Amino acid sequence: MQLLAEMDGFEPLSNVKIIAATNRPDILDxxxxxxxxxxxxxxxxxxxxxxxxxIFKIHTRGMALHEPIDFEALAxxxxxxxxxxxxxxxTEAGMWAIRExxxxxxxxDFDRAIEKVVGEEExxxxxxxxxx
Numbered sequence: 001m002q003l004l005a006e007m008d009g010f011e012p013l014s015n016v017k018i019i020a021a022t023n024r025p026d027i028l029d030x031x032x033x034x035x036x037x038x039x040x041x042x043x044x045x046x047x048x049x050x051x052x053x054x055i056f057k058i059h060t061r062g063m064a065l066h067e068p069i070d071f072e073a074l075a076x077x078x079x080x081x082x083x084x085x086x087x088x089x090x091t092e093a094g095m096w097a098i099r100e101x102x103x104x105x106x107x108x109d110f111d112r113a114i115e116k117v118v119g120e121e122e123x124x125x126x127x128x129x130x131x132x
Contacts (some may be wrong), residue, residue, distance in 0.1 A: 023082075046082050049075055056084050059090040066104035077114050089113045 020038070022028060030037075037090065047055060052075035078086065092113035097105045 043083075044063055046080055049084075052081060052086060055086045056090065059087050060105075063094060064104040065091065066102070066106045069105075069107055069110065074110055074114065078118060081118065085117055088117045092116055 020032075033041075046055075049072075053071045056069075056071040056074050060071075074089075078089070081089070089110065090113070093105050093109040096109040096112050097103075
């Protein structure tokens with residue numbers, strides 16, 4: 001409501017730009033999406049296969065990897081994953097190595113991380129029922 005009040009305020013704010021982002025456009029108030037509120041709506045789709053592989057490379061750049069990791073195989077297992085999901089997978093893989101008191105991350109750590117993160121994401125998708 002505060003955002004709407006500021007956008008419809010009585011004093012013109014010519015130097016203010018509002019950028020908003022959501023991963024749940026289905027639950028946005030219709031008042032936010034009326035014409036004149038936002039000049040542009042840009043949809044950012046989930047990354048492609050190649051994009052997912054590159055995101056894995058970015059998030060593992062600073063990680064100590066025990067062996068060469070096949071990022072394409074990991075990307076193939078994560079169809080529909082977002083950049084945030086891939087980041088969570090990389091973090092979780094590192095946590096598996098830490099829990100087992102190792103100094104480097106293995107492919108098995110990534111496999112377990114994918115099962116955990118992607119599995120939790122599937123559970124969240126199944127359990128989300130808003131205003132039913």
